Amino acid sequence: MDKEKILNLLGLAMRAGKLVTGEELTIGDIRSNKAKFVFVASDASDNTRKKIKDKCSYYNVPCTQSFLHSELSHAIGRTRMVIGINDQGFATKFKELIKG
Template structure:
């Protein structure tokens, strides 16, 4: 996985307005089937990770937890632990980059 490319793409998705940030907003969008891919910080609490992973599993949404909160926050310019990608094109590219 090329972490640099993934983080750069996160910033691009943020500027394009294709992200939802924060735990509650991301969970709400997962429930509405808007979110196509989710990121949860590797240093998030176990509760937060479990909540996001369970929602993603139930609603068949891909997710990733290999980035620290500092990396995610720097990429999007906001301090966040959880991010949802609400665009199918961006989500497909994230899946491709993460699988390597």
């Protein structure tokens, strides 16, 4: 898994307006089937990680916890623990890059 490539792509998705940030907005997009892929910071609280992981598994949305809060925040330029990707093309590319 090439972390730098994934984080650069995350920044591109942010500039393209294809993601939503924050726990509540991401949960809303998961429920409405807009979210295609979700990033959760590995150092987020246990409650946040469990809540997002449970929602993702219930609604069949791929989710990763492979990145720290600082890495995700630096990539998008905002301090966030949870990021939802709303574009199928970006989501597919993230899945490919994470699987290696």
